[in-house]
Every structure is written in structure tokens, then in C-alpha cells.
Amino acid sequence: MNAPVDSPEIGREITAAGYRTNVHDQGEGFPLMMIHGSGPGVTAWANWRLVIPELAKERRVVAPDMLGFGYSERPEDQVYNRERWVAHAIGVMDELGLEQVDLVGNSFGGGLALSLAIEHPQRVRRLVLMGSVGVSFPITKGLDEVWGYQPSPENMRRLMDVFAYDKSLLTDELAEMRYQASVRPGFQESFAAMFPAPRQRWVDNLASPEEAIRALPHETLILHGREDEVIPLEASLKLAELIDRAQLHVFGRCGHWTQIEHANRFARLVSDFLGEAD
Secondary structure, eight states, X not given: OOOOTTOTTOOEEEEETTEEEEEEEEOOSSEEEEEOOOOTTOOHHHHXXXXXXXXXXXXXXXXXXXXXXXXXOOOTTOOOOHHHHHHHHHHHHHHTTOSOEEEEEETHHHHHHHHHHHHOGGGEEEEEEESOOOSOOOOOHHHHHHHTOOXXXXXXXXXXXXXXXXXXXXXXXXXXXXXXXXXXXXXXXXHHHHSOSSTHHXXXXXXXXXXXXXXXXXXXXXEEETTOSSSOHHHXXXXXXXXXXXXXXXXXXXXXXXXXXXXXXXXXXXXXXXXXXX
């Protein structure tokens, strides 16, 4: 995937699970891997740009573009599922020589992080789930619209209204930037292949079995925006109920963009939580 040479969305290129992978790798210390969400045109940088510099002050932050997203490779067979994405995430860790990481997952990325922690518990020290999928719930209108996105400036603007509680964040420039990101060569083709209708099945594919979630041994921080229209707060309440060593923080006046709408609080909470284990 070609991008302007000086684009901040480009980190370094590695080969993970056999695929060319764009990954941001900043800071030093115990590694923190951050898995982005599944919005149209999303990249790791777009998701985490406000919090990586802060978190990288105390730890090594690794944030890959997941398979089929951003500037990582698109598989020729266009088959996407939780199992393949988890294998890709493990591939990133293996290629970078990371035996164990703290793991943050946003939304779709939360479902992957949860699944990775269940399948490879020794590879994860602490877990952070933010506006996360991972349990089954009736798909929201917001999520159906996100996954069903058809590229146009108007549709992107409408989606951003769904994402953020604070509408002052939603400038015309940001909407145009996100729209342009969604129509880069190859981006919409892979995105359309990931979550075709009926979309309830993808919520269910990203969910882990409840008994497996109950058995998780990890200290887990769960974060959610109270006004989230994409992933219902009930999903995080359920995760907090199932995970034995869980703590839940709910942000009022916040939609699906916790790490953007409350960037400083997000970074501080995550930093304090991970610091307990350092």
C-alpha cells in the first residue's frame, strides 16, 4: 500500500505471519501492543495518534495496521475472520521478538485482544479493552452503518456523528481526511469484504465463549463511553461481570472514541493500570 513518504501513518514495514505489515514502534520498556478498531479507512495511527506519544514515555508501544487495514497487506483470498487476525497479531509479536506484551484493544480490536489472551494467555501480561466487542449482543444501528459504509463525504460525516459525543471534534477537515483515507486504492475493497451483510454474524464471530472469558487470569481494565452508539455499554458491563480480575471505567459525555475524546484521561488510566505491573 503506497502512501506519501512523509505520512505519519507509515511506521516501519515488517513481515508478520507471512504478510507485509505496517507497524508503529516507539519508546522503550515493557512492550504495549495496541490493536485498532474497524472503521472505514482506519489505520493504527488514526486510532492511536493522540495517546502513543504519552504512553511511549514509559514503555515500548507497538501499534500495527491489522491484516487488510491501513498500509498492511491485503490477503489475495480476501478471507477475514477473528482467527486470522489473531494469528497476524501473534505474528507481529514473534517478528519483533516480544515474548509477552500488555495488550490494548479498541472495539473490533478488543475482540481480537480478548481472543488472543484466551488462546495465548502466557503472551499477555495485562489486558485493556476499550469500547470492546468480544461478547455477543444485538448489532447496533451504529455498528451496522460503520461496517456497511459506502464511500462518500456525506456518509463519512454521518458516521463520525455516530462515533463522537462531542460534535465540536467533527470538523469538515477531519471528515474530508477520513473520507479520503477510506477511498485510497484497495482500502474499500478489503473493507467491503470483511463485514458483508447480514452483519450480526460478525459480532458473533468476534465474540469469545463465555466460559473462556470467565477463565481469563489477567488483570483487565475495561473502558467505555456512556453515550457509545456503536458498541453498547452493556457489552462492557457483561465483560466486567465475566472477567474475574476486571475493573470498569465508564466515561460520561463520551461516544465510541474514548482515546480521542478523553485522550489525556485514557492515557493516564492505562499508564497507571500498567504501571502496577511494571
